[in-house]
Amino acid sequence: MDFSRVELSADDAAFHDRVRQFLDTHVTDDVRRRDRETGDNFDEGVHLAMGADGWLSAEMNTGADGGMTRVQRRIWDLEKRRVHVPWVTWGTTIIVAQSVRQFGSPELRAEVLPRVPTGEVRLCLGYTEPDGGSDVATCKTRAVRDGDGWIVNGAKMFTTGAHNCQYVFLITNTDPQARKHKSLTMFLVPLDTPGIEIQGIRTVDGDRTNIVYYGDVRVADKYRLGEVNDGWRVLMEPLSVEHGVVDADADGLQDVSVLVHQGTVMAVSADRVAAAAGRRGPDGRRLLDDGSVGYRLGRSLARVEAALATPNMFGRVAIAQAMRDVSPDLMDILGAAAALPIETDGAADDGGAEYLYRWAPLCGIYGGTLEVFRNMIAQHVLGLGRPNYSPPKAKTS
Known part of the structure; x- marks a missing residue:
């Protein structure tokens, strides 16, 4: 190499x-x-x-x-x-714009696509529901035919960027009697449509996401993407990109997996802690003079490097899990001052480890939980079959 x-x-x-x-x-x-x-x-x-x-x-x-x-x-x-x-809103905009280009009507493409590269139009994702978990196919937000349009009712969680976007890439249920993957229809809904209410939610790491309510929202049929009840096909490519299951190009000029941005923040934080551990204090001693510090720091740095080098969907899991495991060690090494946030007097590393600790749980649910991705790896890569979540059978005497 x-x-x-x-x-x-x-x-x-x-x-x-x-x-x-x-x-x-x-x-x-x-x-x-x-x-x-x-x-x-x-x-x-x-x-x-x-x-x-x-x-x-x-x-x-x-x-x-x-x-x-x-x-x-x-x-x-x-x-x-x-x-x-x-960067987050531009990331979702690019993903959705590709679907609009592929599945949108000529009228919709003409309305939306010319204003994306100017920055005037931004697009967000309307997938997850308040009680739906990571399985977006269990969609309960309803779209019902009404003349030449649709009436939408429901709610979506974690619609990040909705308050800064003009359209939402919305998954709806248009046939509750059908199997869940055959009941879905995708729309690109203008977010200034009457009946839409956006409420902000702050996460533990300080980010803002949104819950969006849809109450008798009238959507013209021109905003439909793909065929009725064929929304799963429309959704598959954007989901693959978000999940990080697309193949890497052979030239190596791209991240080896999704979440490398987050992993790079983790690496910078680990480097800062390593630098702090090597500096001598007023008594002339270094944190590294304690063998346990060197062991834990070395273990953390090795985990970071291994995670950043792990490709594809495996890298998503490796980086998110490494952040959860490494961040407590980094804070412990620095001591109590590591609990102080950025731009606070006395913060051990300008709040880097503290922010990483708060960010780690969120990175483990982006695009789906770590458990979902582990099941995907087990089922689709290792061939272990679908997980069985049914309750255990009662023992007979």
Whole structure:
């Protein structure tokens, strides 16, 4: 395996400089502070600037279509990660825009797609329901035919970014008598439609997500994606992307799995703790002088590296589980001051380990719980069959 530094061509080096100049200009300390305060993981000013300067359009297209080359795309992704661009809403927008392009009517495509690369239109995911868990196919939100349109009633949880988006990619039940995968229809619903109420929910890591209520919401049929009761087919590709089960390209110029962004934050936090453990205190001693500290720190760093190198859906599980296991050790190594959050006087590592500890449980449920992904691996990769959740049979005497 070649670990040598990649030498950029003159064009790619110039591209790198242009990316850095743009991001350093627009993704400021104020942007990052505001994002921590709101928990939105979105900044409209930055997003619209990306649209106006052509970055969103370039990211949506390949080099052959006037977009980024593979190397340029990797540079762009790494630089966004370096400056902590608020990114979640753009991620969902790209996923949904592909479905609109594939399954939307010409009228719907004309309404939505031209305004996505400008940043004016953002799209979010309306999957999970308050009592539905990770199985989105158990959808109870109803869409009922009414003349040339539909009436939608129900509720969706964890619709992150809804308050900053114009449309929601909504899964509905249009045939309660059918099998669950044959009863679903997808819509792209304008979020300014009467009857939609968005309520914010703050998670333990400080992020904002939403619960969205749909009360007698009238949706024109032009907003339907795909055929009636064929929504599962429309949903499969976006779900695969979110779950991280798509195949990686052979050139290696992409993350080996989803959640690498989160894993990189974990790696930075672990590096900061390692640096702190190696510094001498007022008494001349280092935390590393305690053998147990060196053992726990080494174990944590090894877990981080292994997780970041784990591909595909396995990497999603490895990174999320590593965050849950590593973050308590990092806080223990630093001591009581590790409980202080970012920008607090006396915080041991500027709140890095403390934030990682709060973020870890959330990373274990993004796109589905770790248990769901372990079952998917067992069933579809290892061939172990479907899990049996039925209660045990009573013993007979």
